Amino acid sequence: MTQYQDDIDGIRALKEAHGSAWSAIDPESAARMRAQNRFRTGLEIAQYTADIMRRDMEEYDADSSLYTQSLGVWHGFIGQQKLISIKKHLKSTKKRYLYLSGWMVAALRSEFGPLPDQSMHEKTAVPALIEELYTFLRQADARELDLLFTQLDEARAGGDETAVEFLQSQIDNHETHIVPIIADIDAGFGNPEATYLLAKKMIEAGACAIQIENQVSDEKQCGHQDGKVTVPHEDFIAKINAVRYAFLELGIENGIIVARTDSLGAGLTQKLAVSHEPGDLGDRYNSFLDAEEIAAGELSDGDVVIRGDGRLLRPKRLASNLYQFRSGTGEDRVVLDGITSLQSGADLLWIETEKPHIEQIAGMVDRIREVIPNAKLVYNNSPSFNWTLNFRQQAYDQLVAEGADVSAYERDRLMSVDYDDTAIARIADERIRSFQRDGSARAGIFHHLITLPTYHTAALSTDDLAKGYFGDEGMLTYVRDVQRREIRQGIATVRHQNMAGSDIGDNHKEYFAGDAALKAGGQHNTMNQFS
Numbered sequence: 001m002t003q004y005q006d007d008i009d010g011i012r013a014l015k016e017a018h019g020s021a022w023s024a025i026d027p028e029s030a031a032r033m034r035a036q037n038r039f040r041t042g043l044e045i046a047q048y049t050a051d052i053m054r055r056d057m058e059e060y061d062a063d064s065s066l067y068t069q070s071l072g073v074w075h076g077f078i079g080q081q082k083l084i085s086i087k088k089h090l091k092s093t094k095k096r097y098l099y100l101s102g103w104m105v106a107a108l109r110s111e112f113g114p115l116p117d118q119s120m121h122e123k124t125a126v127p128a129l130i131e132e133l134y135t136f137l138r139q140a141d142a143r144e145l146d147l148l149f150t151q152l153d154e155a156r157a158g159g160d161e162t163a164v165e166f167l168q169s170q171i172d173n174h175e176t177h178i179v180p181i182i183a184d185i186d187a188g189f190g191n192p193e194a195t196y197l198l199a200k201k202m203i204e205a206g207a208c209a210i211q212i213e214n215q216v217s218d219e220k221q222c223g224h225q226d227g228k229v230t231v232p233h234e235d236f237i238a239k240i241n242a243v244r245y246a247f248l249e250l251g252i253e254n255g256i257i258v259a260r261t262d263s264l265g266a267g268l269t270q271k272l273a274v275s276h277e278p279g280d281l282g283d284r285y286n287s288f289l290d291a292e293e294i295a296a297g298e299l300s301d302g303d304v305v306i307r308g309d310g311r312l313l314r315p316k317r318l319a320s321n322l323y324q325f326r327s328g329t330g331e332d333r334v335v336l337d338g339i340t341s342l343q344s345g346a347d348l349l350w351i352e353t354e355k356p357h358i359e360q361i362a363g364m365v366d367r368i369r370e371v372i373p374n375a376k377l378v379y380n381n382s383p384s385f386n387w388t389l390n391f392r393q394q395a396y397d398q399l400v401a402e403g404a405d406v407s408a409y410e411r412d413r414l415m416s417v418d419y420d421d422t423a424i425a426r427i428a429d430e431r432i433r434s435f436q437r438d439g440s441a442r443a444g445i446f447h448h449l450i451t452l453p454t455y456h457t458a459a460l461s462t463d464d465l466a467k468g469y470f471g472d473e474g475m476l477t478y479v480r481d482v483q484r485r486e487i488r489q490g491i492a493t494v495r496h497q498n499m500a501g502s503d504i505g506d507n508h509k510e511y512f513a514g515d516a517a518l519k520a521g522g523q524h525n526t527m528n529q530f531s
Contacts, residue, residue, distance in 0.1 A: 002172040007031035029511040032149050035171065036142035036504075039178060042206040043250060045134055049180035050208035050254045056095060057256075057347075060446045061374055067440035070182065070449045072101035074108045074129070076136030078454050083177040084140055084492060093179050099449040100129055100207075102184035107455065119217060123189040123198050130183055130205035139501060140177040146504045148174070182258060182378065182449070183207040185243070187217040187231075192242040199246035209256035210243050211350060211378065212236075214263065214337060216270045228266035229322060232273035233281050233337070237344045244345050258378050259341035260350035263333035268322045272306060272315065283308065284336060288329040290316040331364055338368040342375055348446065350378045356385050356435060357394065362443035369444065376446035379439060383452055389415040391428035399424065 011027040039045045059066045073079040079098050086096050103117040109129060110121035148171050155163035183202050188195030199210055214236045216229045240257055247255030269289075275282035286306055291313035299305065305314050316324045325333070338349045351364060361379065368375045392414035399406050409424055419425050431438075439445040468477025486494035493499050509517035 004031055004035055004168075004171055007034050024514070026511065032145070033508075033511075035174070036145050037138065038141065038176060039134075039138060042131065042134065042204050043252070045178055045206035046203050046208045046250070046252050046255065048178065048208075049206070050252055050256060053097075053180045053208055053256050054254050057376065057446060060376065060440075064441045064444075065437070066095065067436065067445060068095045068097060068447045069436065070097035070099040070447065071453050072099040072104055072449065072451045073133065073454050074101070074104035074452075076129075076132040076134075079133045080136035080140045080177070081493070082454075083137060083179065087175070087177070088490065093175060093177065097180045097182060097447070097449075098133060099451065100126070100133070100181055100183040101451045102126070102186045104452050104455055105129060105184075107452075119186045119189060123194075124201070126183065126185065126198065127201035127205040127207075130181060130202055130207050133181060134178065134206045137177040137179075141174070142504055143499065143501065144177075145171065145174060146507060149507070150503075180208050181206065182209040182211055182256075182447070185210050185212050187213050187215045188239045188242070190217055192238045195239045196242035196246050199243045200250065203246055203250050203252055203255065208252065209258060209348075211258035211260055212239055212243060213260035213350075213352075214341075215266070228262050229268045229270050230261075230263055230266045230333075231270065232285050233340045233344075234274065236337075236341070240341065240345050256347045257345060258348045258350050259337075259346035260352060260378075261334050261337035261341070262352050263337050264330040264352060265354055266330075267325050267327070268318070269325065270322055272304070272323065275306075278309075281340065286315075288325045288333055289313075290324045290326045292316070334364050335367045338364070338375065339371045342368075342372045348376050348378050350380065352380060355390050356381065356387065357390070358435070358439050358443050361439065361445070365444040375444060377444050378447040378449065379443075379445045381436070381448055381450045383450065383456055386415065387432055388428065391431050392419065392424055394431065395424045395427040398427070 008027045008031040011025070011030045015022045015025050015027055039048065056066070056068050060068070071082060073082060082098070083093060083096075086093055090096075102119075105125050106115040106117050106119075106121045108114070109125045112121065115121050148167055152164065152167040152171070155167055185195065185198060185202065189198055195212070202210060214230050216231055236259070240259060243257050244255075247253065247257075269285075272289075273282035273285040275286060277283070287308060289306075291306070291308075293311045294305070294314050296312065299314075303314055304317060305312055307313070318324060334351055338351070341349060349368070351361060353361060361377070365375060365377065393411060396406055396409060396411050396414060406424075408422075409419065413419075414424065436445070436448045439448070464481060465477060468481070469475070471477075483494065485491070497503075506517070506519040509519055
């Protein structure tokens with residue numbers, strides 16, 4: 001027996017118990033609706049996906065080739081089409097997640113209009129997008145099952161028992177489009193209580209993994225912008241605790257916290273850490289400050305001083321009232337951040353870097369793993385990196401180290417199209433192709449993501465369409481570059497009425513009203529041209 005058949009039998013018994021009042025209810029139709037709505041709440045989704053992530057993390061610990069991936073999405077439809085494409089081309093959603101990017105929420109989902117990634121957008125937009133994504137993914141399940149149900153009915157009507165058996169197996173073993181979402185809560189949008197309240201909303205919407213960064217909430221910057229300001233470890237730990245309490249309150253005991261450190265690119269702190277004794281966490285945080293040793297008699301009104309290593313130190317304070325770290329301390333601060341976060345309840349780390357360089361990442365992870373042997377990263381394969389230039393320069397440096405002749409190249413001009421068909425470009429492209437595999441093997445990267453790829457693909461595809469459609473090609477641009485490609489590549493959106501739920505609605509109408517149902521999918525529906 002399967003769940004589908006169990007539901008049919010259960011509803012049939014319920015129908016019989018209600019007598020003639022339920023005579024119009026078809027048990028199999030009701031069972032189909034149940035199958036199409038497998039997840040009834042966001043918390044069910046959060047628990048289901050948390051279990052997936054925990055299992056994936058264990059499998060990665062045993063075999064680093066089993067890393068996971070995601071693309072950042074900014075709308076439910078984009079997330080839905082991504083998962084439909086994955087199932088079509090790769091046959092399974094295993095090891096593939098969604099990433100909810102705070103950058104794209106700010107740029108594309110705020111009622112204020114496009115905003116920079118500085119936590120100025122409405123915090124409610126984040127759980128709203130999580131809920132929207134899972135609504136679209138659940139609709140993808142409903143649509144795919146609806147197609148199977150239609151095929152099953154046709155096979156039964158045709159007496160094809162082999163097809164009936166095959167389709168019944170497809171239904172019984174249907175793989176859902178629901179996958180984990182790693183959701184960006186920025187720096188927590190306020191104090192720890194605010195972080196806790198927002199985390200609850202995100203989890204209730206379905207998030208099993210929440211990513212939080214160690215920047216100051218009211219000074220938060222995009223990880224690839226200047227002017228980043230970090231907080232002392234105790235402040236960050238309080239927010240990690242707030243997220244954990246939110247998971248526990250809602251019963252998601254294995255929820256995942258991703259602790260992001262921006263210390264590599266952050267040269268400022270808003271406040272000095274509290275230190276109770278030499279060598280404690282606060283003292284270690286303060287030890288990275290850019291400070292000068294002074295005598296008591298050299299103090300001026302308004303000076304702030306700390307004691308460190310038995311000396312009286314005056315930290316460099318800027319006009320903004322922020323304090324500056326010493327240059328060159330970024331990697332050491334990242335290592336301390338990573339160890340501290342994992343020892344304080346985080347499950348995964350995110351190290352924001354300024355370039356995609358595996359050995360740079362690995363150097364920091366190696367040091368963290370001296371203390372936390374199974375430390376794992378979520379890593380941003382960021383569009384803010386110029387991947388072509390970075391990897392051509394890495395290839396150039398490799399050739400120089402090997403003693404090869406590089407006189408045909410100018411290192412600072414390697415982005416030029418002049419070098420596209422050269423040995424150095426081919427070396428670079430191969431290193432880009434294998435970056436995720438190599439990074440997972442060498443640098444402990446469990447999850448690779450691209451924060452805002454669909455922001456760029458939307459802009460690029462719109463530019464291609466607008467250039468031709470509003471030019472001499474007119475409608476040919478749409479037909480050749482969009483519709484014809486959809487048909488040839490089997491893109492389901494070519495039948496956009498079906499994708500939007502028209503056929504599901506027709507079937508429901510038939511369930512509800514029988515032969516009296518007014519259906520939209522009749523012979524005059526133009527979508528039949530794409531059958």
